[in-house]
Amino acid sequence: MTRTCAIDDCTNPVRPGRRICHKHRHRLARHGDPDFTEWTVADEYDVEIVVEQARPVEGLTRLERVMVGRGLSRRGLPAAEVARIVGVDPRTVYRWRREDRRAVA
Ligand SMILES: [Zn+2]
Incomplete structure (x- = not known):
């Protein structure tokens, strides 16, 4: 049970x-x-699950959205799909990707 x-x-x-x-x-x-919940707080367990399942979820903190967006992007999901799952505008996903590229450069 x-x-x-x-x-x-x-x-x-x-x-x-x-x-x-x-x-x-x-x-x-x-x-x-x-x-x-607070935007600076991320539950790595939640993030992992969401990235794993790639299904839309509610109640993510701001930081969790960014982390999930990053995780899904790394898995090669299109920006529109990432946006749908984390509940943001696709432009936000493009911005995250730009910021990540800049951070690496
Ligand atoms: Zn619970």
């Missing part, structure tokens, strides 16, 4: 004997608040 996270609105499965999911445990441990 799969139980789900005790945090409201969270449908992530929990491991046996756990009350809340990995993501919320992580947030709680780091910030003392399972709903903590």
Whole structure:
């Protein structure tokens, strides 16, 4: 039987004997608040999952959007598709890519 996270609105499965999911445990441990979000904060676990699944998600922080956008771009997804998944304008994705190229140069 799969139980789900005790945090409201969270449908992530929990491991046996756990009350809340990995993501919320992580947030709680780091910030003392399972709903903590701030644009400078990124949950690497969330970012990984989103990049992996390449499916649109809500509730990402600003930094998470940038990190997901970067991850998806590295996987070769078209800018329009990256934009759809992270919920930004394609122009934003092009800007991120420009900034990344500049950072590397
Ligand atoms: Zn949860």
